[in-house]
Amino acid sequence: MEMDLNExxxxxxxxxxxxxxxxxxxxxxxxxxxRQISQHAHSEIVGMLPEGNWITRAPSLMRKxxxxxxxxxxxxHGLYLYSAAxxxxxxxxxxxxxxxxxxxxxxxxxxxxxxxxxxxxAIGWLVDGAAIMNQVPLCKCSYGPYARAMVRVCKEExxxxxxxxxxxxxxxxxxxxQKAMAxxxxxxxxxxxLMMFGPADDxxxxxxxxxxxxxxxxxxxxxxxxxxxxxxxxxxxxxxxVPDADLRWNEERGHYDFxxxxxxxxxxxxxxxxxxxxxxxxxxxxxxxxxAWVREAASAHAEKVRQRAASTAHQAA
Amino acid sequence: xxxxxxxxxxxxxxxxxxxGLGHRHVGSLHAADAAMAIQNARDVYTRRQEGVSIWVVxxxxxxxxxxxxxxxxxxxxxxxxxxxxxxxxxxDAVKHM
Numbered sequence: 148m149e150m151d152l153n154e155x156x157x158x159x160x161x162x163x164x165x166x167x168x169x170x171x172x173x174x175x176x177x178x179x180x181x182r183q184i185s186q187h188a189h190s191e192i193v194g195m196l197p198e199g200n201w202i203t204r205a206p207s208l209m210r211k212x213x214x215x216x217x218x219x220x221x222x223x224h225g226l227y228l229y230s231a232a233x234x235x236x237x238x239x240x241x242x243x244x245x246x247x248x249x250x251x252x253x254x255x256x257x258x259x260x261x262x263x264x265x266x267x268x269a270i271g272w273l274v275d276g277a278a279i280m281n282q283v284p285l286c287k288c289s290y291g292p293y294a295r296a297m298v299r300v301c302k303e304e305x306x307x308x309x310x311x312x313x314x315x316x317x318x319x320x321x322x323x324x325q326k327a328m329a330x331x332x333x334x335x336x337x338x339x340x341l342m343m344f345g346p347a348d349d350x351x352x353x354x355x356x357x358x359x360x361x362x363x364x365x366x367x368x369x370x371x372x373x374x375x376x377x378x379x380x381x382x383x384x385x386x387x388x389v390p391d392a393d394l395r396w397n398e399e400r401g402h403y404d405f406x407x408x409x410x411x412x413x414x415x416x417x418x419x420x421x422x423x424x425x426x427x428x429x430x431x432x433x434x435x436x437x438x439a440w441v442r443e444a445a446s447a448h449a450e451k452v453r454q455r456a457a458s459t460a461h462q463a464a
Numbered sequence: 465x466x467x468x469x470x471x472x473x474x475x476x477x478x479x480x481x482x483x484g485l486g487h488r489h490v491g492s493l494h495a496a497d498a499a500m501a502i503q504n505a506r507d508v509y510t511r512r513q514e515g516v517s518i519w520v521v522x523x524x525x526x527x528x529x530x531x532x533x534x535x536x537x538x539x540x541x542x543x544x545x546x547x548x549x550x551x552x553x554x555x556d557a558v559k560h561m
Contacts, residue, residue: 169531216511223508230492233474239494296491303512446472449496 160361165291168234176360179353180290181235183362185242188228189253193246195221196430197261197423198270206264213310214267220303227296234292247432255413256339258421265318265325265332271311273333273340273378279304280374281344284364293362312381319385326386333382334390341405342413344371350410375403474523475501477508479515487519495520 152171159166166172195218202218205211229239245251256274261267282304285297318329345351345367357363365373375394382389393406415421472494478487490509495501501520509515529537545551554561 167531169528171531219507219511223511226493226508227491233492299491445496445500449472449500452497452499 157359160289161359163287163289163361165294166289167291175356177235179357179360179362180293181232181237183357184228184232184235184293185237185245186252186254188225188232188242189246189251190257191221191225191228193253193257193427193431194274195225196427197257197259198267200261201264201267204264205267210314217271217307217310220307224296224300224303227299228293231290231292231296243435247428247435249419249428252417254343255416255421256343257427258416258424259335259339260423262335263328263332265315265328266336268311268314268318268329269332269336271307271309272315272381273311273336274343275304275307275311276378277340277343277374279308280370280377284370285362287361287364289361315385315387319387329385330387333387337390338409338412339416341371341375341408342416344368344374346410346413347408372402375405379403472496475505475520476523476526477501477505478519478521479505479509480517480519481514482516487517490514492523 153173156166156171156173156176166176198214198221199218202211202214205214229242232242233239242251246253256277261270279301282297282301286294286301288294288297315329315332318325320326348354348366348368351367354363354366358366379389379394391406393404395404397404416424419425474492475495475498476492477490479490480487493501493504493508495504498520502518505518505520510518541547
């Protein structure tokens with residue numbers, strides 16, 4: 148019987164049919180999705196921190212309003228994703244606990260510091276650009292609630308990337324010091340952005356199964372290549388130099404060749420030893436703990452309103 | 465004391481994108497009560513002019529058909545193609561019908 152269900156499931160997803168929350172699914176499919184969606188959700192809310200750092204120091208009121216809107220979007224993305232994860236029967240508090248205790252991972256990119264205003268531009272342009280590259284195929288993921296969340300996320304990310312590119316453009320057209328600031332941000336964010344696509348295909352053990360289940364549509368290396376091909380001409384347009392001596396157009400392949408990624412750095416950051424891992428986790432835990440009174444107040448208020456309504460109904464009767 | 469967000473009920477959120485259209489399911493969220501659910505739904509699901517009206521419904525109040533009943537409920541309509549106008553072939557002389 149179990150075998151039949153499994154076979155039917157495999158055939159169903161292979162035919163690009165969608166799975167909805169109450170449909171039968173293999174345990175490993177459910178677990179894989181919970182892990183992926185919750186890591187994705189964690190990345191969205193931890194991702195608010197590096198940029199939130201610049202809200203009070205944005206160079207103009209317009210930039211400040213834009214950055215606020217972007218950071219608010221990231222909170223919203225986190226919520227869409229936690230909700231999608233919850234449809235798989237997992238409790239959100241448990242997911243948050245796993246984040247706060249360091250058991251769950253989030254994207255390595257958010258463990259790098261935002262040292263200058265240009266970093267806000269570089270994050271929008273490169274980090275959100277890489278995220279879009281990763282997320283657009285997820286809009287067609289086999290799990291319905293995840294796919295629907297990603298449609299909303301992708302629509303909003305497009306604004307994020309453009310506002311980032313525009314910051315970089317303004318700086319590149321500015322004074323030599325401003326242009327140097329943009330170049331410095333590109334230098335620091337380029338390689339971590341390439342790492343966002345995850346380990347090379349031959350070191351990505353779950354990829355094959357996720358591809359078969361239509362959770363993943365393209366391999367890490369394919370998406371990384373696409374990102375490089377798309378971004379290098381944009382850097383040229385900005386008049387900035389991509390920090391890679393091995394980068395060159397390969398006429399034969401029709402793609403850019405690029406240098407080796409420092410996987411030791413990647414593994415180190417994933418293991419918790421990046422420049423800001425500890426700071427990010429602290430900030431996240433503080434935000435959660437400092438918000439406890441708001442949650443308590445909301446619960447108390449709701450209870451009071453309920454009691455008041457009950458006693459009014461009682462008196463009326 | 466309930467202080468964790470998921471101790472709060474789950475609300476399913478429906479948004480009417482503009483007058484003349486029906487409310488459409490957009491997602492869900494936890495909230496302590498209906499007023500908070502509407503407030504949060506507004507912040508989460510209508511940041512870009514997506515709506516003119518919001519419904520919030522306690523998820524536990526929704527009664528759904530079981531996935532296992534799909535065949536029993538919906539297969540019977542598969543063999544009734546005569547319910548569709550395309551089933552009827554008309555002479556070319558009939559221009560509009």
